[in-house]
Amino acid sequence: MHRIAVTDGLAEEAISHMKSKGYVVDEISFSKEQLNNGALSNYDAVIIRSATKLDKLAIESNSGGKLKVICRAGVGVDNIDINVATSNNIMVLNAPTSTTKSVAELTIGHLLSCTRFISKGDRLMRKGIWAKKDLRGSELSGKNLGLIGFGRIARNVSMLGNAFGMSIHAYDPYLPDELFGNATKHESLESLFSNCTHISVHCNLTSQTRNLIGKKLIDLMPLKGADGSNCGNYLVSLSRGGIVNESEIYQCLNSGKLKGVGLDVFETEPVIKNDLLNCDNFVATPHIAASTVEAQIRVGMESVSQIIMALDGEIPTNLLNKDLLN
Amino acid sequence: MHRIAVTDGLAEEAISHMKSKGYVVDEISFSKEQLNNGALSNYDAVIIRSATKLDKLAIESNSGGKLKVICRAGVGVDNIDINVATSNNIMVLNAPTSTTKSVAELTIGHLLSCTRFISKGDRLMRKGIWAKKDLRGSELSGKNLGLIGFGRIARNVSMLGNAFGMSIHAYDPYLPDELFGNATKHESLESLFSNCTHISVHCNLTSQTRNLIGKKLIDLMPLKGADGSNCGNYLVSLSRGGIVNESEIYQCLNSGKLKGVGLDVFETEPVIKNDLLNCDNFVATPHIAASTVEAQIRVGMESVSQIIMALDGEIPTNLLNKDLLN
Numbered sequence: 001m002h003r004i005a006v007t008d009g010l011a012e013e014a015i016s017h018m019k020s021k022g023y024v025v026d027e028i029s030f031s032k033e034q035l036n037n038g039a040l041s042n043y044d045a046v047i048i049r050s051a052t053k054l055d056k057l058a059i060e061s062n063s064g065g066k067l068k069v070i071c072r073a074g075v076g077v078d079n080i081d082i083n084v085a086t087s088n089n090i091m092v093l094n095a096p097t098s099t100t101k102s103v104a105e106l107t108i109g110h111l112l113s114c115t116r117f118i119s120k121g122d123r124l125m126r127k128g129i130w131a132k133k134d135l136r137g138s139e140l141s142g143k144n145l146g147l148i149g150f151g152r153i154a155r156n157v158s159m160l161g162n163a164f165g166m167s168i169h170a171y172d173p174y175l176p177d178e179l180f181g182n183a184t185k186h187e188s189l190e191s192l193f194s195n196c197t198h199i200s201v202h203c204n205l206t207s208q209t210r211n212l213i214g215k216k217l218i219d220l221m222p223l224k225g226a227d228g229s230n231c232g233n234y235l236v237s238l239s240r241g242g243i244v245n246e247s248e249i250y251q252c253l254n255s256g257k258l259k260g261v262g263l264d265v266f267e268t269e270p271v272i273k274n275d276l277l278n279c280d281n282f283v284a285t286p287h288i289a290a291s292t293v294e295a296q297i298r299v300g301m302e303s304v305s306q307i308i309m310a311l312d313g314e315i316p317t318n319l320l321n322k323d324l325l326n
Numbered sequence: 327m328h329r330i331a332v333t334d335g336l337a338e339e340a341i342s343h344m345k346s347k348g349y350v351v352d353e354i355s356f357s358k359e360q361l362n363n364g365a366l367s368n369y370d371a372v373i374i375r376s377a378t379k380l381d382k383l384a385i386e387s388n389s390g391g392k393l394k395v396i397c398r399a400g401v402g403v404d405n406i407d408i409n410v411a412t413s414n415n416i417m418v419l420n421a422p423t424s425t426t427k428s429v430a431e432l433t434i435g436h437l438l439s440c441t442r443f444i445s446k447g448d449r450l451m452r453k454g455i456w457a458k459k460d461l462r463g464s465e466l467s468g469k470n471l472g473l474i475g476f477g478r479i480a481r482n483v484s485m486l487g488n489a490f491g492m493s494i495h496a497y498d499p500y501l502p503d504e505l506f507g508n509a510t511k512h513e514s515l516e517s518l519f520s521n522c523t524h525i526s527v528h529c530n531l532t533s534q535t536r537n538l539i540g541k542k543l544i545d546l547m548p549l550k551g552a553d554g555s556n557c558g559n560y561l562v563s564l565s566r567g568g569i570v571n572e573s574e575i576y577q578c579l580n581s582g583k584l585k586g587v588g589l590d591v592f593e594t595e596p597v598i599k600n601d602l603l604n605c606d607n608f609v610a611t612p613h614i615a616a617s618t619v620e621a622q623i624r625v626g627m628e629s630v631s632q633i634i635m636a637l638d639g640e641i642p643t644n645l646l647n648k649d650l651l652n
Contacts, residue, residue: 113444163486
């Protein structure tokens with residue numbers, strides 16, 4: 001009988017599914033000391049989120065027992081030493097596709113909130129101000145939407161943008177040409193920004209992308225839409241804080257070079273104080289792009305299905321240390 | 327040479343277009359007294375919005391001269407006595423298609439703002455509150471979207487909802503079956519509400535639709551999405567104030583029977599004080615669904631193209647008093 005440890009919580013539906021397969025599931029959290037003393041060695045698999053750190057010592061302390069699978073219920077695996085797992089013959093899995101739709105939907109939500117003054121209109125009405133005449137917005141339809149990074153989420157945003165009648169432009173130096181689909185591929189960020197009134201950030205935070213988006217690029221944006229309308233420029237980011245240079249964005253909002261900005265991610269989180277929060281045409285959400293009931297259930301179910309494949313002797317589709325197969 | 331009076335403003339682009347056709351365009355407003363004294367009788371056409379009232383007396387006072395066309399730059403023609411225009415051989419035109427996209431886009435914006443707590447998250451962050459854990463939303467994907475009225479705007483919303491992965495349900499007793507397309511047609515509002523967690527109102531305000539949407543119907547909503555998720559119920563309206571019973575909506579929001587409500591239109595406008603504005607999960611905008619630069623230009627251009635057809639002796643596609651053709 002397979003025993004599974006769930007250390008950082010998981011959707012109920014996923015727990016039930018494992019139980020219905022006859023697995024013994026322990027929802028249990030371990031201290032660093034317990035992890036370093038083989039607390040997982042009696043489990044076939046462990047499902048973690050970001051709270052449990054499985055570094056070299058923790059993994060080595062639990063190898064040699066039953067442990068065959070580490071699954072990250074989510075995307076980021078920076079809390080797992082994958083190389084050490086590989087050399088100890090332990091599979092590392094994740095659940096990267098589960099949050100795609102939620103993030104893509106909120107991206108469009110941020111774009112619409114910016115272009116149509118939804119949050120601003122709501123805020124003013126709660127203050128007793130009927131600002132109808134001051135809130136003339138612009139349509140997404142007919143505009144060029146520039147996507148920085150064209151991975152899974154960006155491609156989902158692109159599909160939604162198409163439905164709104166937007167033309168999709170993308171910059172992603174790591175992506176093979178055939179994955180750009182009907183999007184116009186740009187070879188530089190300068191070219192992307194020069195062509196787009198609407199920009200959405202979908203890349204990872206790395207040393208290359210830190211402070212990538214600032215005044216210099218935004219100055220290139222056309223202000224006038226591809227359809228000829230005077231819509232202004234818009235920027236949204238739901239990827240990682242730090243890619244967008246917040247102090248420069250603040251300047252661009254105040255100068256009118258950006259008409260609206262929506263951020264779900266920030267240089268410092270949680271945000272306590274941030275000048276952007278004093279800007280009228282700024283929309284902030286507290287890092288909730290993946291925070292939906294559906295995404296959380298899907299993350300759990302995707303994790304479980306990966307673990308089932310692994311324990312049934314199949315190759316899990318989300319296996320991250322493919323070296324194990326050699 | 328044709329002379330056109332523009333009494334309530336019109337997009338610059340539309341004015342220029344008329345001038346480029348050789349028309350003489352007067353941007354001029356008239357008092358009721360002037361209208362009643364034939365101020366329009368020297369014009370071939372007049373373009374009005376909602377401010378100019380062309381009642382029986384006004385129309386009769388201007389007939390017998392050159393006036394052949396009254397064009398409403400917009401949709402609603404309740405400020406024009408069409409029957410009197412007809413008996414005086416004056417065409418009445420409008421521009422009903424120009425605002426469709428803008429309204430449909432804001433409808434999706436309201437839905438996303440409700441389901442993902444965009445305005446609420448923004449408001450809390452401006453107060454210094456990082457409410458990440460309390461703002462678990464839900465996806466539009468996989469849900470049933472119920473549309474009350476399935477005219478032009480609702481069908482545009484349905485296209486967008488489809489892109490988000492929503493199934494479209496519609497109630498419209500006036501629409502021929504073939505126009506329902508891939509939407510599921512319902513024979514009663516009770517049936518529609520029983521099947522949909524997300525409802526958007528797209529009908530006109532008439533004596534039949536006043537206070538149409540209240541607690542009785544909302545109580546039928548399933549709370550659980552078509553995909554099985556516990557998403558809660560949502561209601562948005564961008565059509566006309568008074569169709570949704572605001573005091574009952576307020577009760578439903580407070581009882582949790584509605585998880586989110588978005589309104590662009592209100593029983594009394596402008597809204598000065600309204601209990602709904604104290605609700606956390608309420609999103610308000612000040613009647614701005616058609617208020618985009620693109621829609622306003624399009625309204626102008628559509629109006630002008632209708633007038634050109636009329637003055638060139640063609641039958642304008644948006645002719646409202648078709649009796650004239652008999």
